[in-house]
Amino acid sequence: MADKVSIPVSFDGHGYVARAPELSSPVVALSLSSLRKRIEAMLPERSVVVLNLDRLARKERDARRRGGQAAGVWPR
Numbered sequence: 001m002a003d004k005v006s007i008p009v010s011f012d013g014h015g016y017v018a019r020a021p022e023l024s025s026p027v028v029a030l031s032l033s034s035l036r037k038r039i040e041a042m043l044p045e046r047s048v049v050v051l052n053l054d055r056l057a058r059k060e061r062d063a064r065r066r067g068g069q070a071a072g073v074w075p076r
Contacts, residue, residue, distance in 0.1 A: 002048045007039055011057040018051070032061060 007020045009032075016035045018027045023042055029035035032051065039049050053061060 002046045004048045006050045006052055009051045009057045010054045011060045
């Protein structure tokens with residue numbers, strides 16, 4: 001059976017950032033899919049990664065899904 005690993009994710013001006021004790025260092029990526037792939041590469045093969053987005057990360061994800069510019073998070 002696979003182990004479920006919950007990873008908290010935030011967003012800053014450089015991209016999505018994941019920090020957790022299971023990770024050897026913070027992981028940064030421009031997209032959530034890239035972030036998930038990088039985290040999965042760092043964890044044991046049978047781990048299921050669950051990304052828990054904070055308010056800023058959800059806001060950025062939602063803005064990207066709408067197809068517009070991020071909702072004021074990116075520097076202009």
